[in-house]
Amino acid sequence: MATDKLIITAALTGAETTRADNPNLPLTPEEIAQAAAAACGAGASIIHLHVRDSDGRPTQDIEVFRKTIALIHEKCDCIVQISTGGAVGTPPEERLRPLDLVPEMATLTCGTVNFGDGVFENPPQLIEAFARKMAELGIKPELEVFDVGMVANALRLAKQGLFKEPLYFDFVMGVPGGIPGTIDNLLHLARQIPAGAMWQVAGVGRAELPLAVVAIVAGGHVRVGFEDNIYYSRGVLAESNAQLVARITRIAREVGREVATPAEARQMLGITRGR
Ligand code: KMH
Ligand code: ZN
Numbered sequence: 092m093a094t095d096k097l098i099i100t101a102a103l104t105g106a107e108t109t110r111a112d113n114p115n116l117p118l119t120p121e122e123i124a125q126a127a128a129a130a131c132g133a134g135a136s137i138i139h140l141h142v143r144d145s146d147g148r149p150t151q152d153i154e155v156f157r158k159t160i161a162l163i164h165e166k167c168d169c170i171v172q173i174s175t176g177g178a179v180g181t182p183p184e185e186r187l188r189p190l191d192l193v194p195e196m197a198t199l200t201c202g203t204v205n206f207g208d209g210v211f212e213n214p215p216q217l218i219e220a221f222a223r224k225m226a227e228l229g230i231k232p233e234l235e236v237f238d239v240g241m242v243a244n245a246l247r248l249a250k251q252g253l254f255k256e257p258l259y260f261d262f263v264m265g266v267p268g269g270i271p272g273t274i275d276n277l278l279h280l281a282r283q284i285p286a287g288a289m290w291q292v293a294g295v296g297r298a299e300l301p302l303a304v305v306a307i308v309a310g311g312h313v314r315v316g317f318e319d320n321i322y323y324s325r326g327v328l329a330e331s332n333a334q335l336v337a338r339i340t341r342i343a344r345e346v347g348r349e350v351a352t353p354a355e356a357r358q359m360l361g362i363t364r365g366r
Contacts, residue, residue: 105318134340205268265295272298
């Protein structure tokens with residue numbers, strides 16, 4: 092049974108979810124900041140951040156990120172984790188651009204994966220270039236794993252000294268094209284990472300809740316939010332990202348696992364510089 096505190100990440104918006112999927116999706120900087128503050132109040136310590144342009148389409152525009160992050164930090168102390176994944180097909184140089192804001196964390200996808208009808212391209216040279224930029228700027232990478240071979244890709248880069256410990260893996264499970272979101276697969280992934288490394292699960296769709304529950308008791312950490320899942324229960328749309336976070340906080344407490352504050356999450360992840 093896990094005894095360390097649970098880190099909850101809220102993936103508020105993503106690049107693929109639309110208002111037609113869930114009318115409560117936050118899209119503007121103001122809406123995203125409001126959703127971040129509510130998620131933080133419900134127990135999230137990390138905000139996984141995608142932003143949208145004024146038409147609601149995914150963008151990697153640094154100015155939209157800058158504004159959104161400033162608004163978030165006016166309201167709460169959550170760690171902001173910028174997405175370098177963007178949307179399927181976003182050019183690599185656009186994906187990298189918001190790193191110039193030097194966020195505390197950013198995502199680093201560790202391989203190429205079919206993603207629904209598209210291909211989320213992350214060839215070896217791109218992964219290494221992104222990892223080097225994060226290392227240079229002192230940004231903590233979250234190592235995004237969409238299938239089991241990506242763990243090995245991440246460990247090869249770790250051997251080159253590109254990551255500071257503890258390594259923080261995010262197992263994104265249930266993307267059509269990636270590893271299916273089963274409990275067996277989650278436990279298999281968790282067994283692939285070295286001692287001392289940390290992991291989180293982001294289950295897509297109906298896999299979100301059961302995999303989160305397994306992670307809570309198995310010593311992992313949890314990501315929830317509209318990027319991954321728009322439902323609260325079967326056929327019932329979630330009212331907010333905070334509603335999904337609050338349920339994870341309640342379940343964790345019920346089984347004796349306290350939830351990390353942003354300051355505690357920074358300490359666990361080895362994030363030492365201020366934001
Ligand atoms: N939107 C997906 C294609 C990340 O944020 O780093 C990629 C993604 C991963 O969301
Ligand atoms: Zn994302």
